[in-house]
Amino acid sequence: MLRICLRKNLPCSRPLFAESFNRLLSTQTGRKLQDKVALITGGASGIGKAAATKFINNGAIVIIADIQQQLGQETAKELGPNATFITCDVTKESDISDAVDFSVSEYKQLDIMYNNAGIPCKTPPSIVNLDLELFDKVMEINVRGVMAGIKHATRVMIPRGTGSILCTASVTGVIGGMAQHTYSVSKFAVIGIVKSLASELSGHGIRVNCISPFAIPTPFVMNEMDQIYPHLDSQRLVEIVRNVGVLKGANCEPNDIANAALYLASDDARYISGHNLVVDGGFTSFKNLEFPAPDQAQ
């Protein structure tokens, strides 16, 4: 289409030309987020950091919004001039609002909002002993923080009629029984948020999706594992986490989630919204019937 426009000298509006040219350029060079501005909550570590790295390598400017100031600054420094750090506690609406405003004042726009910050929780396994204060705390970060992120991102995306919103859910929000109720419920809610919000945001040209990672030995998981198995060293703990996967020959890594995030954030996924992209090597897709082997059945 681009070539026809040029050769035949057909009328071709400048914005349309620029859009087609940029899309062609970004696909051909592999820089799928050229000149896009992305805000990533929980970007100082783990999955958020991997996504920030991937986005920058694909031409984006990334604002890392995290509660850990020192680590966030170190991460931004490590990622180079296209990364900036801003202190942000997702439980404070004003922090999220400020981070979004910073993106607009500093870089004129916000193209991608990745609501990734989240915490695990250690509660007694049975519902009858549920710690409701802890429940509220986890919901405040994992659910309310995501809603607040979407609220403020859309404040600046709706007037532009474009944007891509991502959230980190979890396999524990796809099937029950894989985590404590509180954490699991918080991630079911994230998937619900995406589906509910897609209904409104589609009408504004804004896509909203989430990613459900399998277990990855990030600090998030390793701290929990450390508490459960204080007698084991970190190498053994990583091994235990990896052994629960089902896909032979591969382990789930932050980079696998970053690849999914890049896809969903980019024009490659331009017609995908309201989707939960499960990155679990097939884990939540099947269950084996544990029949006894014929020679062992009595």
Ligand SMILES: NC(=O)c1ccc[n+]([C@@H]2O[C@H](COP(=O)([O-])OP(=O)(O)OC[C@H]3O[C@@H](n4cnc5c(N)ncnc54)[C@H](O)[C@@H]3O)[C@@H](O)[C@H]2O)c1
């Ligand atoms: N690691 C896993 O196995 C796994 C699996 C599924 C989903 N997840 C989800 O992935 C997301 C990222 O976790 P991760 O594994 O990269 O862990 P991580 O601990 O490496 O990163 C989490 C980041 O979130 C930040 N954060 C925590 N509370 C915050 C707050 N109130 N405001 C702003 N930032 C805050 C932390 O400082 C940290 O940098 C979380 O939402 C988590 O629930 C992780």
